[in-house]
Amino acid sequence: MINLFDTAISRTAPIGQSQEQTIGIYVCGSTVYGPPHIGHGRFALVYDILWRYLEYLGYQVSFVSNVTDLDDKIIDRAKSEGRSWKSVALQYEEQWWHDMELLNVRRPHHTPHATDYIDQMIELISKLEEAGYAYRLDDGVYMQVDKVPSYGLLAHQDLATLRSGARIAVDAAKNSPLDFALWKAAKPGEPSWDSPFGKGRPGWHTECVVMANSLLGKDFLLHGGGLDLCFPHHENERAQAAALGMDFAEHWMHNGLVEVGGQKMSKSLGNYTTLEDICQRHDPSAYRLLVLQSSYRSPLEVTPELMEDGEKALARIYSLDRRLSDIATSVDSVDSDLSLDRANIEEVKNDFQKYMNDDLNTPSAMALLFVSLRQANNLLDANNLAEGYNLGKFVIDMFYMLGIKSYVAEVEISDELQILLRERNEARDNRDFVKADVLREKIKSLGYSIEDSASGAKLRAL
Numbered sequence: 001m002i003n004l005f006d007t008a009i010s011r012t013a014p015i016g017q018s019q020e021q022t023i024g025i026y027v028c029g030s031t032v033y034g035p036p037h038i039g040h041g042r043f044a045l046v047y048d049i050l051w052r053y054l055e056y057l058g059y060q061v062s063f064v065s066n067v068t069d070l071d072d073k074i075i076d077r078a079k080s081e082g083r084s085w086k087s088v089a090l091q092y093e094e095q096w097w098h099d100m101e102l103l104n105v106r107r108p109h110h111t112p113h114a115t116d117y118i119d120q121m122i123e124l125i126s127k128l129e130e131a132g133y134a135y136r137l138d139d140g141v142y143m144q145v146d147k148v149p150s151y152g153l154l155a156h157q158d159l160a161t162l163r164s165g166a167r168i169a170v171d172a173a174k175n176s177p178l179d180f181a182l183w184k185a186a187k188p189g190e191p192s193w194d195s196p197f198g199k200g201r202p203g204w205h206t207e208c209v210v211m212a213n214s215l216l217g218k219d220f221l222l223h224g225g226g227l228d229l230c231f232p233h234h235e236n237e238r239a240q241a242a243a244l245g246m247d248f249a250e251h252w253m254h255n256g257l258v259e260v261g262g263q264k265m266s267k268s269l270g271n272y273t274t275l276e277d278i279c280q281r282h283d284p285s286a287y288r289l290l291v292l293q294s295s296y297r298s299p300l301e302v303t304p305e306l307m308e309d310g311e312k313a314l315a316r317i318y319s320l321d322r323r324l325s326d327i328a329t330s331v332d333s334v335d336s337d338l339s340l341d342r343a344n345i346e347e348v349k350n351d352f353q354k355y356m357n358d359d360l361n362t363p364s365a366m367a368l369l370f371v372s373l374r375q376a377n378n379l380l381d382a383n384n385l386a387e388g389y390n391l392g393k394f395v396i397d398m399f400y401m402l403g404i405k406s407y408v409a410e411v412e413i414s415d416e417l418q419i420l421l422r423e424r425n426e427a428r429d430n431r432d433f434v435k436a437d438v439l440r441e442k443i444k445s446l447g448y449s450i451e452d453s454a455s456g457a458k459l460r461a462l
């Protein structure tokens, strides 16, 4: 069971008490109006790592992350470039998935687009209006936040404090500067849809409520996003659900931001590095490693020096992987008592999980893996092949399980080879090394050497 810091209660709390339960995760995704920067890459990596680790623990995960394809910034860019808002959204969504692939971030099970959920958003806003939580002004429909008793739960501030800190309302007609637009009345030249509130488009905070509930149910387990989304975006999402008596997310998770000289990295501040840029200059896995070596809740500075350190650390991983591949064929035959070896690996494995389960303490987990990597090399140096191989394999498997990309191209193996591999592994587990060797030879005769990893069996063409 894993404990994660829950922003709503300001302490860690267990998630996934039952393995039977599918863990529904909703992460606020990208607004596709420009090239993604490394701050976006961080949130994508943090939740990708969480998802991979939950699967490693044996959980079923249903992962949803939306694409905001309708937004002021998209419309502004389209206007300034003299093209349609759709072409802007399509271009940068394509770039988003391209960059995610570079980072080895897996595509969520569902990637709902805001514009596909306009009808459901209109329905939700109508319900809020009927229940007395929304009011109309000339320029749209607004949510009256002081009617929601728990408003401020995520910000950990009461209404009066939040109100005093809010910017002066642009629209003086609003009841409170905290009230937010559920529906924006159509403006000339902007996309709009028909609705009971007149032509217009939904405000940003409604889409995630509708999409999360449509795809994950009303009480999904975890809602995540960058710390900058905690207030007001998540607070406002939650307010709409709470107003209608919906449970919404059980757990709120927020990752720290990427900073430049102590300042948030953002497109609006112009102090950003694009993902494409960093992936061209460095091995993209070095960025993942940097994220893994930092506490997910802390701010992260990304410098060329740190990326180079990351690449040096990756080189150690790849070099051990190559070393293990080179001796893999001889290890099955090694006649050594593996019981001590197994106990040692069990201990490393337990410590690894202990760190990961403690609010995803990846910095300690990484430190442990690198210490174990050195031990594995030392064992191999001392010609203690079986122990070195097994410890090293565990270390490599964990790095790859967390999404560090292997330096070799991997190929899914056929059913026939899969069966042979399973039999070989069983034989090896039963210490029937003669049979294991025979099976390995058979696999070899089919043109492949076999490598096991946490994410599944893989082969390498000989």
Ligand SMILES: [Zn+2]
Pocket: 027, 028, 029, 208, 233, 237
């Ligand atoms: Zn959202």
